[in-house]
Structures are given as C-alpha cells and as structure tokens.
Amino acid sequence: MLVTINFVITCLYYVIALFFLIAIVRVFIKTKNVQDAMLYCLIMIPFVLRLLRLK
Amino acid sequence: MKDKTNIIKFGFAAIVLCAVGIAGYLFHEQRVYREPVVVSENITEVKKLSDYYDGVKGTINDCNIYIFDSGVPGGTMMLMGSNHPEEPTGVMACNMFIENLKVTQGRIIVVTRVNTSGSTCTRPGEAYPRYFTQDTEWGEKKWRMGDRIGSPLDSWPDPEVYIHYPSGLNLAYMDIRNTNRNWPGKPDGLLTERTCYALMECIRQEGVDMTLDFHEAELEYPVENMIVVHQKAADVGAMVSMMLTSQTFDVPLSVDFSPEALHGLTHREVGDYSDAASYLAEVAEPMLDRIRGITDEELLMSGKDRFVMEAGKHGLLYSPMDENGWPIEKRVARHVETARKIMEVNGTVHPDQVITFEGIPSYQEILDNGCGPYYHDPSTAPADRVFYD
Numbered sequence: 075m076l077v078t079i080n081f082v083i084t085c086l087y088y089v090i091a092l093f094f095l096i097a098i099v100r101v102f103i104k105t106k107n108v109q110d111a112m113l114y115c116l117i118m119i120p121f122v123l124r125l126l127r128l129k
Numbered sequence: 130m131k132d133k134t135n136i137i138k139f140g141f142a143a144i145v146l147c148a149v150g151i152a153g154y155l156f157h158e159q160r161v162y163r164e165p166v167v168v169s170e171n172i173t174e175v176k177k178l179s180d181y182y183d184g185v186k187g188t189i190n191d192c193n194i195y196i197f198d199s200g201v202p203g204g205t206m207m208l209m210g211s212n213h214p215e216e217p218t219g220v221m222a223c224n225m226f227i228e229n230l231k232v233t234q235g236r237i238i239v240v241t242r243v244n245t246s247g248s249t250c251t252r253p254g255e256a257y258p259r260y261f262t263q264d265t266e267w268g269e270k271k272w273r274m275g276d277r278i279g280s281p282l283d284s285w286p287d288p289e290v291y292i293h294y295p296s297g298l299n300l301a302y303m304d305i306r307n308t309n310r311n312w313p314g315k316p317d318g319l320l321t322e323r324t325c326y327a328l329m330e331c332i333r334q335e336g337v338d339m340t341l342d343f344h345e346a347e348l349e350y351p352v353e354n355m356i357v358v359h360q361k362a363a364d365v366g367a368m369v370s371m372m373l374t375s376q377t378f379d380v381p382l383s384v385d386f387s388p389e390a391l392h393g394l395t396h397r398e399v400g401d402y403s404d405a406a407s408y409l410a411e412v413a414e415p416m417l418d419r420i421r422g423i424t425d426e427e428l429l430m431s432g433k434d435r436f437v438m439e440a441g442k443h444g445l446l447y448s449p450m451d452e453n454g455w456p457i458e459k460r461v462a463r464h465v466e467t468a469r470k471i472m473e474v475n476g477t478v479h480p481d482q483v484i485t486f487e488g489i490p491s492y493q494e495i496l497d498n499g500c501g502p503y504y505h506d507p508s509t510a511p512a513d514r515v516f517y518d
Binding site for chain 2: 076078083084102105106108112122125126129
C-alpha cells in the first residue's frame, strides 16, 4: 500500500515539476527585463535536473 | 534594443543550459559507475540478494553476495560493507576479503554494498568527492563515495516521521532510507525496508552464525573505535576488545553492548531476528566531523585535518587525533583485524563454529604495505572472476 502511495505521489511530483518548468519557461520568454530572465534561468536548473531524474 | 535584450537573455540561458549539462553528466556518471572487483580464485559462488527474497529483484539494491565455502564443517561469518556508503573503509575491507580470501574451514559470506542506492549520490550540501581511489601497482582502484542514506531517486517521498517496523519506534524522516535503521526489514515496505528484509533472509537461509557490519564515525561522536555487540556476543566481543587493545592496536578498541530499546540497527535486530550473533565495528573518520576543513579525497584518504586536530588538542573529541591523522590503511587494517579476531575468538568459545582462512594480510602488513597491493587489476584478470558492484 505504502509503495503504491509513494509511486503515485512521485508521479504527481513530476507532473507538478513539469508544470512549473513550463510556467517558468513561458515567463522567461515573455519578460523584457534581463535581470528577471537571468533569475528564471537559474530557477529552471533544479526542475530540469529533477525531470531528467539526474538529481 | 529588443534584439540586444534577447541576445543577453538567450545567451545567459545557453550558459545555464551548459551548466545543467555538465552537472547532469557528473550526477549521471556517478549514478551508473560500477566498481569492478576481481574475486579470489577460491570463491565458491556469487549470488544476488534477490535469490533470497525477490522483493528486491530489479532494484538498484539487488547487490552481489560473495560466498566462500571451504566444504569443511564449521561456522559461517557474514561481513557487511557500505551499510552507510559515506564510510568507505567497509567497502575497502570487504573488497580485500573478496579478492584474497581462501577459507580452509567453515564459510565466509561478504556483502560489499549493503546500500547500493546510497552509494550512487553524495550527501547534499557537504561537497563530498564523488569517488575515492587507491593507488596500486597496476593503477588506481576506484570506488563511489556515497551518502549516509539511499538516493531519493530510488525511494521518495519520505514520511513525516519514520516509524520503525516492527518495534514502532519513531525515528527521523530520512532514516526510512538508512539501511542501518531499517533492520529486520519489512517484506512489503519501501526499498530500504525490503533490502534489509532480503539481507535478513540471506542470514537466515544461509545459517549465518555471526555478522560484522563495518562502519566509520566522526571523532565528535562517542561511539568511536569500538565494537557494538548483541548480548549473544558479549563474551566474544569483550575478549576481542581486550586482545586487540592489549596486543595489536595503538588506539584501544572498546566494546559496548547493543541497547535493547534502540531499534533498526544491525547489532540489535540481526541478533534478535536470527540465530546469528551480531557485531558492528566503528573506526574514526575525520571527514565526517562537522568542524572539518576542505572536504576532498585527500582528507578522506589521509584522515588529516587541522581543525579536527585542534579540537583534539582541547579534549573535545572521543578519539585521539594528531598530525598523523587517521589514514585509510590504518582504518581498513583495524576492520580487517577485528573481523579476523572475532572469528578466532568465536571459534574457541563455540568449537562447532570454527572458521579458518588464509590470504588476508595482517594488521601490521596493511600498515606497512598500504591497501594497494591487495587489490587486483580487473583489466588483466580472467573475465569470469570480475564482478561489478
């Protein structure tokens, strides 16, 4: 039971991570402020590493 | 103006992408690196952990079980390394046994990587090296440096509070991934619980008489340079402590008895849930101290750190620490000699459990020669004698 719950939560976690990554990429493309764009780039790093299951 | 903004934006994004690529490659490289081991020509069999319980089949923790059977009736000893993968002398001592052992009476079983998952990543925020190496006559032998607990890539999320099975003891949340807090395991639990259950099945099915779990500890921690023993092993443990302290080691090896209310550790649960007498050996590892300086492979292998040494001068440590540090050969030699002495003393106390063996260097030989001469070149060894952990 616990194994199944963990699996479901893990799957949902990756969906949420993907959602936030898409949202960050979207605001990155839209913004005209260079400083904000740099900030969005840095924020993307952990999301990308998680989605690729590297960290 | 807009073009210039876009150039800066996407230029920076390209730099970040490169950083992600490099970091990702480094993480992945450690995750998939496998350690070659050249088994002794006297090995009997190499099994998988899933041969004892198929709940770990196909998982990263389905480790190798190296079995040396003399064919002569006697006792059975199991040696365990890398229960905590950030304590590397366990895996080095186990490899020394696997590559050189010839058992002449009884059986010895070696499990090099109890928590393989934990050895595929390092502890976040600690700046650990990803690998450590030992110089040999044929080149460098390389191992993964790990974390204390399993990787979240293999078991996640953790509970708010980890409730140990079957005792019900409440432990810290991350200990659900700590193999030395999950014994005797749970067959339908999370990966670490299943791993410990499979290892308990191995101990029970193989009729193991003694287990020895190799560990290291920071010098600020009181359980240091010590063997912790289950009450079944109190007599042997006390004798081993006295003999090694008086005859062999420069720094005493003390003995402590496994607390009956502290659950999840090998020295308690293996003794309680099998016929085996359980031992756990600790040796000083300055790299684990919170007050250490630069955390690199040099510190890991030399065991020399000026901040830890300074703490020692002020009497703040539970272990002596001077400019000689705690070099890896001394730490490995203590573990190897402790294993030898436990088998020797146990054989005198329990004549039906005698284990004798050859090929393993003495404490003094390891101090004199270092660890390098006792590891063999996988590139020139026969393919059927090379295994990967």
